[in-house]
Each structure stands twice: as structure tokens, then as C-alpha cells.
Amino acid sequence: MRIQAVFEKNERVRHIGHLDIQRAVQRGLRRSGLPVAYSNGFNPHILVSFASALSTGACGRREIMDVTMAEEVEPALFLEKMNGAMPPEMRLLEARRVEDRHPALTALLKAASYDLTLRDPGQAEKLIAAVDAMMGQDRILAVRKSKSGLKECDIKPLIYALRGKGSHLYATLALTERETCKPGMLLDAMKNAAGIPPEEEVRMLVIRTALLGEDGEGRLAPLESL
Amino acid sequence: MTDYNELIEEMLEKVQKAPRYTGGEMNAQVKPWAEAPLHFAFCFPDTYEIGMSHLGMKILTGIINEQNWSLCERCFMPWVDMMALMKEKQVPLFTLESRRPLREFDVVGFTLMYEMSYSNVLAMLEMGGIPLLSADRGEEDPIVVAGGGCASNPEPMAAFIDAFMIGAGEDLIVELNRAILDAKNEGLPRMECLKKLAQIPGVYVPAFYRAEYNPDGTLKSFGPVSPEFPARIEKRYVYDFDHTYFPTKFPVPYTDVVFDRITLEIMRGCTRGCRFCQAGMLYRPVRERSLETLVRQAEALVASTGYEEISLSSLSSGDYSCLPELIRELMRRMKDRRVSISLPSLRIDSVLKESLEETQQVKKSSLTFAPEAGTQRLRDVINKGVTEEDLIEKVRDAFEGGWSSVKLYFMDGLPTETEADLDGIADLARKVVAEYFRVPKEQRAKGLRVTVSASTFVPKPFTPFQWAAQDTIPVINEKQEHLREKLKIKGVNFNWHAPNLSFLEACFSRGDRRMGLVLKRAYERGCMLDGWNDQFKFDEWMQAFADCGIDPAFYANRERGKDELLPWDFLDCGVTKEFLWREKEKSDRAEVTKDCRQGCNGCGIQRYKGLCSYAPRKEERHADPGGI
Incomplete structure (x- = not known):
């Protein structure tokens, strides 16, 4: 059986990279004493996967892990044991049982929602004022960093929702194995639209608030509800 | 208290490896500030990755936090990028837990493990808002204390440290903190508090001792300024090692640190008496933890940390009297939890080898041997009780057991060393290679790699070589050149280090109070993080010696006479x-x-x-x- 659990990566540990977060979860699972399943082979590791890597520097409110258990475990017990075994900075919020044939998290993932907190009120005002104009454009150009170098691309089809309020930008952006719009790409495009020179630093705290898939009707819905 | 949190958050977004400064690890103890009246900042004068690998820090922070009247927070040496930002934004050096500047603590304690981290102590004090010199500190400043292996010759640091703890810190640190808290409660002035500290066995307060020098630079006299202070200071010991405090929880770093595993201290001390080894002399006598205690500690630590590996630690783990029993018992208990047991610097006896192979997949990465010297004569000089036959036999075992990579550690510049001893290193390497090819091809692992490392010998206080001269830098360079030529052997790699750092280590390890002047001058010239190759500024150090009119050769390259008063004799x-x-x-x-x-x-x-x-x-x- 597998257990999917929703967890948090809070401000204090936001600079921890994904590989280190994975290891922290593995060690949490080991501390929990839960009957987790191990891979075979030379260096056995715990069978746990994650819906998506979260960038260094970003917080996550509803990140998702998928753990293969060696025997039946009640989700409530899983939650209790894990919360006794994880640092307070990485609390688990929910857990549910999924069938072995339930698709892998990465296969279901379509998008993510973000709360982008802008540190400078002046910049926030300018950026938010530019949202509608930018979304009215036919194309929104942004620079994607890839292995082959920098590449300009149109991110408009990758922005599913975008609105601003106070010092926050709320965005839902594509996140699949094929096509992804990172918050940084969105910000670059918005700076452009707001007339903020590219070299001007815009400090923002990235909080990923939800990981989304598609429900039966093709609507975006939290991955943990699918 | 100024709130630096916002600034710190901004800096963290800009530095490499922000997790060095953020804490929040599993098992990191965070006590509310108001909960304990005595606040101790435990400072490790090197980066987080080094400091978090250090067992002594885990033990002592644990002990301080265990007292309901004291709390302990951690602080490490920031990397250069962070230091530059802190300077720019005027953020003082802060602890990981509450992010308070060092100057707000009652006690700021440094662990001195390595001479070349002394400049970092100065940097941390200054960044923490504490006057560098003990004499310049006022009533509002913390008491600055230090302990650790290098405190066995405290003199080069005497101007910067208010009180040294000599010997085992487990009991001493509690007594010291208690005395500081009592003084605080009684409202005693700083000097009176230091006087009380000087009465605690094992505590050395340099301000109450005076050194005088002869015209030739040697020490003329050393002693207390008043009879109320002890003329000789006895180091502290742990008598009941089996029952002394050992933490049941270690903080588990998120990021890679040098030793990211459970360290079980199976014994303290060593009976072998190698003459170059300061630890072997200082941590006498040998004391073992019982098998029951170790198994209990291992169980508790595996449960509380989730670590995948236990390493058995001591100066000579192979000498632990029930080693095979301990390893078998740990393996039996840990097998289902996939916890592996690693054995550093160990003689693999054949019985043990079998049980290792049966019960777990041993990572056959590399085996390390430390013959230290190339000939039997020189090994006898240093009292390293290893013979060539021993070594070859173990290497053969290893090659037959499927290892193909062997590391051999040597020292160059040992007392009485000649060219024949250097040639002996090459001979030994050649014999090791030959042993590999003696194992039938189908039986041996592919890819022979023999790594020969030679470090430069540094004479240390409290060893039989404390009177010895270190080879000069040109001599060491010549010897290394000779070794490079001789070690051009197929399958053998030779590692060596420029002797500059060892030369400075030698100056500090046997330095007197005047080395403190050089240290301060070098720090003012920008020297810090000297243990990091890319940061080490040898020329600045040499300039600092010149600025102070002090000859480094006096400390490093001079042989001392039997009757010379040595700076650490007290x-x-x-x-x-x-x-x-x-x-x-x-x-x-x-x-x-x-x-x-x-x-x-x-x-x-x-x-x-x-x-x-x-x-x-x-x-x-x-x-x-x-x-x-």
C-alpha cells in the first residue's frame, strides 16, 4: 500500500534544497518507526517520492509525498508518528491511503499555485498595476534557462491565473514534466510590463500554496483530492 | 535588543549555502531565552559543516541545555560571502537559534580543536561585538571561555580568552557556568567573577599569571601574580567514563556536513604511546564504555536521528576490548533498520571480516592504513607499533576481500628522518602494489589505487617531541620533491601539502604569549579561515611576524633543551x-x-x-x- 501525505516546508527551512528535503523526509520516516518499504539493491533506500521539487528559497504550504509501506498502516497513525518524527519546520497536515495502481504524483501534476510576497511596497504597486495590461497581450515573452542556454518563449499559455492584492501576487502556473513556468520567469515578464529595469532587484518570497492536477471534467484540482 | 531578523532574511537570500545559518534541524534544542538565567553561546571557530561534525560540541551543548538554569545556542564561523554582507549591513554575528548577537550572551565559549582556527576566534569575537582583548572587556561584555585539545597550550590565545577549561569539559563546564551565574546574581564585578573562576580546578585565567622572558627569547619565569591563584593547574578528567553524559539526541543537519552520521565514542584515550601523537598523550588513560552502555546509546540515537550509519569513534577503535562482540550485537539489532556500522582506522581481523561480509554489504571504497614512517627504524623512533609484515598482511587480506583501493598515511619531517626513511615510503608503496598483483586476477577487484599521503610533522606540547625542531620549509620542500620522484610508481598516487600551513601550526602549537601579538596582527592584515586553501594567506602571516619583530623559526625550527621552561609547563x-x-x-x-x-x-x-x-x-x- 501507499500513503500520500501533505506537508509543509516553512520559512525557516526554505533555503534547504530538494535533495536535502528528500533526505530529511527519509530520515523522518526512519525515526517514525513506521513499516516503510525499502528498495532492493546495493544501497537500499526508502521508497518515497515527491510530487515536485521545490526550489531553494521557496516555502511550500501543501507539498506532497508518496510513501510505499511494507504493511498496512492507518493514515491517522502515519500522520501521528511522522509528526512526532519530523522537525517542526516540516509538519505533515494530511495523509490518505492510495492504491498501488494509483498514478504516480508526477504523472498527475499539471500546475501549481503560488503566493508571491513582494518585499518592496513601491515595486508591488507597480507590478500589480501592470497585471491586466500584461495579461491583455497576445504573447508574454520570458526567458527560460535550459541546459542549452537561454531561450525566449511565450509564457502566456502557461499562466492559468494571475491577480495582485496588496503586496501579494497570486498566480497559478503550469508545472508539468514538459512545460513549466517558474515564478521567476513570471516575475521577469511582469517587471518588463511594469517598466522595472531588468537589473533592478525585486525581492519576493515564493510560497507554493497548492499542487494541482485535473479532475474528471478537466478542471484544476488539488492533487491530493484526485 | 535590535531585531536583525529582516536583515538576516535578506542576507540569507544572497549567500551560498544559507542553511549554514538557519538552524531548525531535527533535535536542535531551542530553549526560550527567558527560561534560563544563564545564556551560553557555543562557538565553533570554523564553518557549520566542520563544526556540526564535531562530537565534543554535541556533548557540551547537550550538557548545558540539560541544566534548567542554563541554555546553549550555537554559532559558527560564517563564510566570506556572509561576512561581507554582515559588514555591509552592520549585522553582528548571531547564533543559529535565537539569532542574537554574541555580545548578548553571558558566556561565549570557543572550542579550540585546531591552531589554524585561532584567527577565526578573533573574527567571531569582533563580528559578535566583543572586544578582542580580554583586558579591554567591560562589565557588560560576556565572559569569553575556551577549551578543547589546543587549550593544552593556551598561551598564544591568552590575551583573547578570559578563562580556559583544561581537560575534560563534561563536569567543568557546568561548574564554570554555575560560578558565572552566581557572580551575576551577586552582582560581582567582572574581575571578581574571574577570580572565582580561577579557583575552580582545571580553570586557567591568564590575566592572573605573568610570563617573563630571557634575552634569548626563552621563557624566564611564569607564575601567578598572587598566591591566591594556583601555580600549577591540573587538567580535569572523567573518572566514570561509562556513566558520564552522552547525548541521546544529535541535531541532524539538513545539508551535507563532513561527518553526517551517528558517532559513538566507544573509548577515550589510547595505550599505544605513539610519540608524535598529542591526543594519545593528553587523553590518557584509556577508558572504555561498556558494551551495554554503547548498545543503549546506539539504540537511542538511531531512534532519535534516523541516521543510516553508526561510526565507532576513538583514537584506536581496534583496541576496544570487546570490539567483535560490539559490532556483532549492533549489526544484529540494526540489520532490519538498514543501519550500517562503519569502523574507522581499524585492523580488520579475519573473524570480523567474515561477519562483516555475512551481515551487510560493506562499501568497499577504500581502506586506510597509517604506518606514519617508511622504515622500521623510524617507526621505532616514533613508537608506532606497526611492522611491515603487519601492514602487508592486512593489505593482502583487504585485496583478497575485494578491496582495490588503499590509502597509506605518512609523515615527513619526523625527528631523525633521513633519505633512507623517505625511500622506505616508496618501497612500502611498491610492496603494497605487488601484493595486489599476487592475488589471482579473477579473485581481485579491478582498479588498483594506492594513495600515499604525506603530511608535515608538527611537534606538539605534551609529547616526547615537544623539544624537537620542525624541519624548515625548504627542507620539507626538498623531501617532498624527493618523494614525488620516488613515488612515480604505476598505480600509486601521491598527495602532499605545501608545508606553509604546518609551519604556522608549529609556531602556534608551541607558542607563548607573544604569538598572540602575531595572531592579532595577522588578523588585522586580513588572515582568517586559514584552514581553507583558497583563503590561506601565508605572505600576510609572514608580514605579521615581521611587523611584530618576531621570528617564527624560534617557535617552529628550534630544538629546546631539557631544562628550558616551556610555556605550557604550568x-x-x-x-x-x-x-x-x-x-x-x-x-x-x-x-x-x-x-x-x-x-x-x-x-x-x-x-x-x-x-x-x-x-x-x-x-x-x-x-x-x-x-x-
């Missing part, structure tokens, strides 16, 4: 000066001294009743010609 670290001199004379004759377990060698530890289990009983002592 400390009683267990082994007596008479014993060390006897050992020095034996080494001159290339005469070996037996392992303590085969009979007492009269090192001086037997003066402490009930401490050494190999010390003779009273009536036997007269019969022992080596005794004192």
Missing part, C-alpha cells in the same frame, strides 16, 4: 615532563616503549587514583623501573 596534563623526556631519550636511541596494557610505563597518570586501569597497585610500583 599545566599538569597527566603525563609528567620526566616521562616525556625519558620517552624522548628512548626515541633518540630508536627504542620502543611497550603498550600500557602490557605493563605500566609510568607516564604519570597513575598519580590519579582509580583513573587508569593499567596503573600498578602501590606495592608493584617500586618494582617498576620506569615508574616515578
